[in-house]
Structure formats: structure tokens, C-alpha cells
Amino acid sequence: MLCGRLPSHARQRGRGEAVSAHFAETSSKITGYLIGAVKRVVPASAQPGANRLFDKTTNGVERALGWREDLTPPLRIRLHIGPFADPRLYRLAGDANVEGFRDLAGLRPGSSFLDIACGCGRVARALTSYLGPGATYEGFDTAVKPVAWAQSVITAKFPSFHFRTADTFNKRYNPQGKTGASELIFPYEDGTFDFAFAGSLYTHMVPDEVANFVAETKRVLKPGGKTLATFCLLNERTLPLVDAGKTMPRLVYRYGDCRVRTEKDPAHFIAHPESWVRDLYAKVGLRIVEPIERGTWAESTPESKALEKYHLGGSPSKSASQDAVIAVKA
Numbered sequence: 001m002l003c004g005r006l007p008s009h010a011r012q013r014g015r016g017e018a019v020s021a022h023f024a025e026t027s028s029k030i031t032g033y034l035i036g037a038v039k040r041v042v043p044a045s046a047q048p049g050a051n052r053l054f055d056k057t058t059n060g061v062e063r064a065l066g067w068r069e070d071l072t073p074p075l076r077i078r079l080h081i082g083p084f085a086d087p088r089l090y091r092l093a094g095d096a097n098v099e100g101f102r103d104l105a106g107l108r109p110g111s112s113f114l115d116i117a118c119g120c121g122r123v124a125r126a127l128t129s130y131l132g133p134g135a136t137y138e139g140f141d142t143a144v145k146p147v148a149w150a151q152s153v154i155t156a157k158f159p160s161f162h163f164r165t166a167d168t169f170n171k172r173y174n175p176q177g178k179t180g181a182s183e184l185i186f187p188y189e190d191g192t193f194d195f196a197f198a199g200s201l202y203t204h205m206v207p208d209e210v211a212n213f214v215a216e217t218k219r220v221l222k223p224g225g226k227t228l229a230t231f232c233l234l235n236e237r238t239l240p241l242v243d244a245g246k247t248m249p250r251l252v253y254r255y256g257d258c259r260v261r262t263e264k265d266p267a268h269f270i271a272h273p274e275s276w277v278r279d280l281y282a283k284v285g286l287r288i289v290e291p292i293e294r295g296t297w298a299e300s301t302p303e304s305k306a307l308e309k310y311h312l313g314g315s316p317s318k319s320a321s322q323d324a325v326i327a328v329k330a
């Protein structure tokens with residue numbers, strides 16, 4: 001392990017892996033539609049074989065282009081967590097997140113790290129080069145396939161990196177989930193972690209679900225432990241832009257005091273009132289580190305542009321990073 005050093009591709013970013021934002025976004029969309037279409041026509045019994053063939057083909061193409069790397073999942077799995085058709089963008093965003101944890105929230109190489117909604121281990125992959133001896137990594141997610149992939153590849157190579165599923169309901173990510181996210185008890189003891197990350201998760205959860213996850217985060221943090229969570233926060237600056245449909249994504253429908261992308265599934269993408277988030281953190285005993293770091297999802301300012309380099313949530317290929325709420329357990 002490189003204990004405390006950032007991965008070389010993170011340090012060299014800008015020189016080496018120049019990624020076309022437009023290509024990344026469009027190719028992700030097209031591939032997503034194609035995968036959906038194939039799923040609809042291939043019978044359930046033949047799906048595992050079709051998936052294997054698809055992964056073999058896309059991995060082969062990426063290998064031929066010189067883009068493959070062992071800790072990066074196949075295209076089909078990457079698209080579960082975002083528009084990551086380009087594996088270089090997937091790695092770049094993970095490495096940039098870890099830089100953000102270090103620069104903005106003081107993550108140290110010896111930290112015990114909790115990845116809430118870890119997906120397929122995008123951040124875990126980057127942390128394998130940053131966390132040192134004595135550090136621990138635990139990740140959980142409601143989606144079975146991305147977690148299974150991370151277990152079979154990342155844990156196999158880095159046994160101190162653990163992944164598990166928590167079978168919670170989310171219409172978009174796990175419609176068969178049995179437990180409501182507002183009831184889930186995180187599967188860890190009180191006071192276990194130095195650092196907890198929730199990236200692009202609360203933008204997919206309604207308020208009572210967020211409230212439970214934030215309270216559980218506080219419970220499993222050590223005293224003095226820190227958490228970084230991304231949100232789209234509604235306040236007097238952002239709300240007029242949201243209601244005018246000028247944000248990325250467009251969130252023009254009302255869900256209580258929240259704003260959502262579609263009324264059919266409010267948790268598909270949702271923005272929460274900043275005052276509500278502040279009250280929640282205060283109520284559970286997490287002190288927000290001021291100022292909240294503003295992303296570019298609603299407006300681009302010199303401060304929000306400066307945050308962009310950390311790729312915190314939103315569309316990694318467009319200027320649409322989310323707000324980063326960093327807080328400390330008293």
C-alpha cells in the first residue's frame with residue numbers, strides 16, 4: 001500500500017487522462033438504453049450468460065484501448081452508479097473524491113472508513129492506494145450485483161476492504177428491498193469509524209430515510225469522527241434557480257418542501273431544504289463544519305468551480321457537482 005500518497009493517476013490528472021465530457025455522458029446514456037433493451041428481450045434464464053458475454057466483450061474493447069485495470073468493474077456494473085461509460089472517468093472521479101476527503105475533511109491514512117452506499121467500490125478502489133496499515137474500510141449498499149463484484153475483486157486483492165449488502169428498498173436501485181431505508185440499522189457497532197462518506201446517496205432518498213441514515217452515521221462514528229455527505233441543498237440562492245428549471249438535473253416538481261426530478265418516484269433524484277438538513281444534523285449531534293462547500297449543480301461561482309476538481313457527486317462529466325456537508329461528531 002502506498003500509505004498516504006494519492007494514486008499516481010490522481011496526481012497526474014490533467015496531463016494524462018483527458019476525458020471528453022460530452023463523450024462520457026452520451027455514451028453512458030446510449031449504453032444504458034442498450035443494456036435495458038437487451039434485458040427486455042433476453043429471457044431471465046439466459047441473462048447470466050448474456051451478462052458474461054457482454055462483460056467479456058466490453059472488457060476486451062477497453063483492454064484493446066489500453067483502458068482496462070483490474071479494480072475497475074465492467075461497464076455494465078459501472079453504469080449502476082453513474083454515467084461511467086468511460087473507465088478513465090470512473091477512476092479519475094474516485095481518486096479526486098479521496099483528494100477531497102483529505103483536503104476538505106482531513107481524512108488520514110490510518111482512518112477507519114465507512115462508505116455508506118458504496119456501489120461497486122469506486123471510492124474503495126482509490127482508497128486502496130491511500131489507506132495504510134491499521135486502517136479499515138467497510139462499505140455497504142442495497143444493490144447486490146455491484147457489491148458482489150467488489151467482494152470478488154477488491155476484497156480478494158485487499159482483504160481488509162469489506163463490502164456487504166443491506167437489503168433496503170429503493171425504487172430505482174433495489175425495488176425488491178425488504179427493509180425501509182428509514183428503519184435500517186447500520187450493521188456496525190456504536191463508535192466504530194473515524195470517517196463516513198455518503199456520496200450521491202441523499203439525492204436518492206426522501207427526508208425520513210435521510211434522517212435515519214444521518215442518525216445512524218452519528219451512532220457509528222467515533223467521538224471526533226467526521227462525515228462528508230453530498231446533497232443538493234435548497235436555499236434562497238438555489239431555490240429560484242431550481243424552480244426555473246435551470247439546475248443540473250432539473251428538479252422542478254414539489255415533494256413537500258423538497259424538489260424532485262419526477263413525481264412518479266421522488267427518490268429518483270431529490271433536493272432537500274438546507275434549513276431542514278441543518279436542523280437534522282444539530283438534532284442528531286453532528287456539528288456542521290462551516291461553510292458548507294457548494295457544488296455547481298445549481299450555480300457556478302468561483303467557490304463552487306474550485307470544488308469541482310473533487311468530483312463530489314452529480315454528473316462527473318458535466319459541471320454539476322453536489323454540495324458537500326462535512327460534519328463532526330461531538
Ligand SMILES: C[S@@+](CC[C@H](N)C(=O)[O-])C[C@H]1O[C@@H](n2cnc3c(N)ncnc32)[C@H](O)[C@@H]1O
Nearest residue numbers: 081117119122141142143168170173181199200
Ligand atoms: C449514485 S450511486 C453512488 C454510489 C457511490 N456512493 C459512489 O459515489 O460511487 C447511489 C448508490 O446508492 C445506493 N443506494 C440507494 N438507496 C440505498 C439504500 N437505501 N441503502 C443503501 N444503498 C442505497 C445505490 O444502490 C447506488 O449504489
